[in-house]
Amino acid sequence: MLRLAFKTLPGLALIAAGAVHAGADRLVVAPGGYTPMKPTPGKGMPVDGGLTFQTQYSPTGLEALWMHDNIVMTVLIAVTLFVLALLIWVMVRYNSRANPVPSKTSHNTLLEVVWTGIPVLILLVVFVPSMKLLAHQFKTPPKDALTIKAIGNQWYWTYAYPDNGEFEVTSNMLSHEEAIKRGEPPQLAADNRMVVPVGEPIRLQTTGADVIHSFAVPSLWFKLDAVPGRINEKVLFVKEPGVYYGQCSELCGARHGYMPIVVEALPRPQYNAWVMTHAGAKIDGAPDVPAPAAAAAAPAAEAASGTEVAAAASSGE
Ligand SMILES: [Cu+2]
Numbered sequence: 001m002l003r004l005a006f007k008t009l010p011g012l013a014l015i016a017a018g019a020v021h022a023g024a025d026r027l028v029v030a031p032g033g034y035t036p037m038k039p040t041p042g043k044g045m046p047v048d049g050g051l052t053f054q055t056q057y058s059p060t061g062l063e064a065l066w067m068h069d070n071i072v073m074t075v076l077i078a079v080t081l082f083v084l085a086l087l088i089w090v091m092v093r094y095n096s097r098a099n100p101v102p103s104k105t106s107h108n109t110l111l112e113v114v115w116t117g118i119p120v121l122i123l124l125v126v127f128v129p130s131m132k133l134l135a136h137q138f139k140t141p142p143k144d145a146l147t148i149k150a151i152g153n154q155w156y157w158t159y160a161y162p163d164n165g166e167f168e169v170t171s172n173m174l175s176h177e178e179a180i181k182r183g184e185p186p187q188l189a190a191d192n193r194m195v196v197p198v199g200e201p202i203r204l205q206t207t208g209a210d211v212i213h214s215f216a217v218p219s220l221w222f223k224l225d226a227v228p229g230r231i232n233e234k235v236l237f238v239k240e241p242g243v244y245y246g247q248c249s250e251l252c253g254a255r256h257g258y259m260p261i262v263v264e265a266l267p268r269p270q271y272n273a274w275v276m277t278h279a280g281a282k283i284d285g286a287p288d289v290p291a292p293a294a295a296a297a298a299p300a301a302e303a304a305s306g307t308e309v310a311a312a313a314s315s316g317e
Contacts, residue, residue: 026285030269034277036193037243037264038183044219044244044263045185054219057244057265058237060137061221067129075122137221141203141235146284148196148236149205152213152226152248155255159194163284164275169194173258188245193262196238197271204236211253217246217263225250238265 039045046054056062093099149160159169171190174182179189196202206215206226216223224232238244246261266274275281 026268027283028269028272029276029283030267030273032273034195034270034274037241037266039185039243039245044217044242045188046218046245056219056221057239057242058220058222059239060133060237061219063133063136064221067133071126071129075126079122137234139235141201141233144285145201145203145235146197147203147205148194149207149231150194150215150226150261151207151209152211152215152252152259153209154211154253155248155259157190157194157213157215157248157259157261158209161275161278161281165278165281167278167281169278171262173260184243185245187258188247188260188262190260190262193243193264195264195266195271195274196236197268198238198241198265199267200237202236202238203233205231205233207231212250213248213252213259214250215246215261216249217244217261219244220246220263222246223249236263238263241265241267 043055044057053065053068056065094102147161147163149162151158151160156173157171159171161167161169169192171192171194173187174184174189174191176186179186182189204215204222204224206213206224207230208226208228210228212228213226214223215226220236220238222234222236224234226232242265244263244265246263248256248259248261250256252259272283275283
């Protein structure tokens with residue numbers, strides 16, 4: 001039954017197959033250019049009075065939420081109620097008035113086997129889906145996955161796009177007034193967002209430029225430390241277009257609370273249009289076109305080496 005439930009989780013199969021939008025549609029550029037997407041109220045952000053996790057928009061997030069709601073909470077509530085019932089029973093049945101002569105029993109083999117065996121079984125029930133979730137969370141990205149690098153700085157994020165022509169985006173928090181004006185949640189909105197393509201596994205790498213930061217977006221089930229001198233890597237997979245908010249989640253100094261993360265997930269053509277708004281940008285997976293200067297230099301070099309050969313021949317070597 002457990003296995004069945006996992007199989008029905010949408011999106012997991014996509015990651016398992018390592019599916020990336022292959023072929024020509026990966027290269028399509030939306031004709032309208034790029035306009036920043038308006039966030040949907042309550043989606044990809046905390047809500048007033050929210051008690052549980054944010055709604056999840058990644059396959060591992062859905063799996064984790066399913067495990068939390070169906071396995072962890074079930075076990076937790078059942079064990080709590082059972083212990084509460086035992087306590088009440090002992091208090092009522094075995095207090096000094098109801099039971100003036102206490103039993104002298106000190107061993108009961110059956111009871112001891114049961115209270116050892118049942119907790120072991122409960123742990124196994126939690127262990128199996130936990131390990132599966134852990135494995136899914138740290139599955140390596142497919143070879144042709146788009147690489148994006150999130151770099152934590154005191155106190156802002158920079159996003160590098162090595163597969164898209166190596167441009168970099170600097171992302172600073174918007175002021176309270178500016179965020180309200182743009183219809184975005186204050187303290188979570190940023191001037192430049194980390195734009196990503198939707199529905200494909202992204203190789204997201206994190207590192208720190210100065211101290212340890214942590215790249216965390218709750219609604220995408222993503223949290224990864226950004227450590228100076230190290231590259232950490234994890235797959236980011238966003239199932240639906242949208243704007244998803246997060247924050248630095250490692251205490252990194254005075255303005256730690258003011259370096260929000262905004263992930264904007266767009267369909268491929270719109271993502272490509274955003275990419276092309278940057279100087280020197282190229283669409284990942286597009287064939288490399290030699291720059292005009294390099295192409296012109298090549299015949300000249302050939303001619304030069306030809307002269308050398310001719311010179312060598314004439315000197316009789
Ligand atoms: Cu930080």
